[in-house]
Amino acid sequence: MAKLAFLTRMLIIALLMVIRITSTALAVILFWSLASRAAAETFRVAAYNVETYLDVPTASRREVKSAAAKAKVRETIHALNPDVLALEEMGTTNALLELRAALQREGMAFPYWEHVQGFDTNIHVAVLSRLPILARHPHTNDTFLLDDRLFRVSRGFAEVELQAGPNFTFTLIAAHLKSKRPVPAADEADLRLQEAKVLRGIIEARLHADPAARLIVLGDFNDTYNTPPIRTLMGRGKFRLTDTRPAERNGDNQPGPNPRYPPRRVTWTDYYDVEDSYSRIDYILLSPAMKPHWVPAETFIPVVPNWGVGSDHRPVAATFTTD
DSSP, X not given: XXXXXXXXXXXXXXXXXXXXXXXXXXXXXXXXXXXXXXXXXEEEEEEEEEEEEOSSOOSSOOOOOOHHHHHHHHHHHHHHOOSEEEEEEEXXXXXXXXXXXXXXXXXXXXXXXXXXXXXXXXXXXXXXXSSOEEEEOOBOOOEEEETTEEEEOSSOEEEEEEEEETTEEEEEEEEXXXXXXXXXXXXXXXXXXHHHHHHHHHHHHHHHHOTTOOEEEEEEOOSOTTSXXXXXXXXXXXXXXXXXXXXXXXXXXXXXXXXXXXXXXXXXOEEETTTTEEEOOEEEEEOTXXXXXXXXXXXXXXXXXXXXXXXXXXXXXXXXXXX
């Protein structure tokens, strides 16, 4: 009987220890589940033209990205801390994977990526993402007519569907429209407008098929607000896109003197050396169904010292909620 009582006591102690360990484990699992859920309530999307991020020379672009420039690009990306990052002027797939690996060594992992190769064989549009990519629809061979000549969209468009939460998906379309630099084939402004029309056609198709589609259209559109390409992309009526207009977090918080116009905040994203000018040509635009999830207070342009070492562009970022 004494032996049986001893064994019974030992069994009870063992069961209590198991219960305690299991409870602790369950508590840990519950904690991380809640933490992950809380972390997934908001996510940040950014666009960054990384200015000829080449790992090898090309026929028309001979200089590869220097180590100092690459380091500044990574510093800027860390300042953004994005969950999804659209990149313009990316080099080869190897260049993208080199950047991805360098960021991972510095503690910023992007498990998912996309690289689009359009008509331009030198620079490309790409996407790095912490959020799972559910579907990919790259646009690499879109064409348009200009002065009775057939042209291809130079850099193509990246289109990916992403999972931001258990019941929240959205589509991201990244673009890099024709620059303001003259080319012999046609007028650069006309080319940019036609590329904008092609992109708007893709947007219209998505929204007509599903008016509740959550779209984020972003990238380097190479023109200022209220110009024909930007007006074309914005559209009209019920499918008009919203301009998030990211700005520096420098303390400016007063409304503009004229309510018809946006407030006087520092929003420039590009330095154009030919004109010695600063302008806003990088955008994050939202479909009507995406706008309610936008967090304007967490939409910004990071202020990074010596930003120009990395690129002639500054990135733009916008934050969203899955609620």
